[in-house]
Amino acid sequence: MRIVVLDDYQRVARDYAPFDSLPGADVEVLHEHLAEPDDLVAALRGADVVAAMRERTPFPAELFRRLPDLRLLITTGMANASIDLDAARAHGVTVCGTSLSGSASSSNTTELTWALILAVQRHVAAEDRALRDGRWQTTVGTDLNGTTLGVLGLGRLGTQVARIGQAFDMRVVAWSQNLTPERAAEAGATYVSKDELFAESDVLTIHLKLSERTAGSVGASELGLMKPSAVLINTSRGPIVDRDALVRALTTGAIAGAGLDVFDVEPLPAGDPLRGAPNTVLLPHLGYVTDRTYQVMYQQIVEDVLAWRDGTPVRVLT
Structure with missing residues (x-):
């Protein structure tokens, strides 16, 4: 299972996320934002799972069409206006989120x-x-x-x-x-x-x-x-x-x-x-960037992958 984590600007994803609990997973963490669709497709080609940071990277219908291997898309947060949920369903992609208390x-x-x-x-x-x-x-x-x-x-x-x-x-x-x-x-x-x-x-x-x-x-x-x-x-x-x-x-x-x-x-x-x-x-969109938030988001990314792999996805948005 290939997993790609997007937009880890601070290079801390591996510190917060227990990726070791995903046996057999090949986890790649990208630190630079990929704004061009062709660059994004090249980076995500062959990925079964993609973890997106907030609404930073749009996932329109055309992107789902160009990523036939994608099966699980995780967004940090429980809403993401940049993801075409109807297109995700049409292409058989499960979309899950992460949550904090209100x-x-x-x-x-x-x-x-x-x-x-x-x-x-x-x-x-x-x-x-x-x-x-x-x-x-x-x-x-x-x-x-x-x-x-x-x-x-x-x-x-x-x-x-x-x-x-x-x-x-x-x-x-x-x-x-x-x-x-x-x-x-x-x-x-x-x-x-x-x-x-x-x-x-x-x-x-x-x-x-x-x-x-x-x-x-x-x-x-x-x-x-x-x-x-x-x-x-x-x-x-x-x-x-x-x-x-x-x-x-x-x-x-x-x-x-x-x-x-x-x-x-x-x-x-x-x-x-x-x-x-x-x-x-x-400021560079720091409103949500705190230690507590990152602990929850990255740990729940791994929880989402494990639950989806076991056939019981959680925090499903599609």
């Missing part, structure tokens, strides 16, 4: 959201660079106390973020398409309209699931409503925000800054204009 799966992204908020408002990255270059106190930070936190998407993760905002004595407002005033109040937030959310927020943080409905939810018109002193935080998915509109808003000073952990294309290409946008803190 609180554990969202707390790591919640923590990173606040790391970005604080880093942007207190210019952490800029001051670190300045100090290393021999300069001392080059910026003036912005207080959170008494300001307004806007939460776009008040689900489980957005609710956690909102509660931490209250601990900073921030006024918390929220909006999403199906949110009600009663549900917002339960999370300690005030329900406002979408326009009010963008106009009133000093910090606007995004916690929507990416879908056809939410893609492009934050565009030029929404950014145009924001205060020049406001900042945007996105730890959700890149395409929810119109990248070009965000770059213009940052470059012209229409908003004060942004903290981003997600992008339209990942890894972020060298020529992407966000790399040169002012007053930004950019």
Whole structure:
């Protein structure tokens, strides 16, 4: 049985996954992302099992057609919009996932959201660079106390973020398409309209699931409503925000800054204009990248293989 593990950027998959419990398995771990379909097909040719990291590698119908030996596809997480599940079924491929408990799966992204908020408002990255270059106190930070936190998407993760905002004595407002005033109040937030959310927020943080409905939810018109002193935080998915509109808003000073952990294309290409946008803190999609999450994900990858091999697959998505 040939197993290929994709996108082990940190070269830690073999440390976390007990591959030794898979007797007779030939396990290959790839460390570089393969964005070109031909390169991906060449690397996966002959593989019975593929383990994909999050939504990084699309598996459309055409890819399943070109991988006739593939029988089990494992995705980290229990949902993956980049996998054509209907095509997987049609080609006889079982798709399984990995899971964390609800609180554990969202707390790591919640923590990173606040790391970005604080880093942007207190210019952490800029001051670190300045100090290393021999300069001392080059910026003036912005207080959170008494300001307004806007939460776009008040689900489980957005609710956690909102509660931490209250601990900073921030006024918390929220909006999403199906949110009600009663549900917002339960999370300690005030329900406002979408326009009010963008106009009133000093910090606007995004916690929507990416879908056809939410893609492009934050565009030029929404950014145009924001205060020049406001900042945007996105730890959700890149395409929810119109990248070009965000770059213009940052470059012209229409908003004060942004903290981003997600992008339209990942890894972020060298020529992407966000790399040169002012007053930004950019992270390489680290929201889920923690020791606890990796322990669970990689161990469950092996569990998925063992269960599938024994004819009793678990955490099945197809």
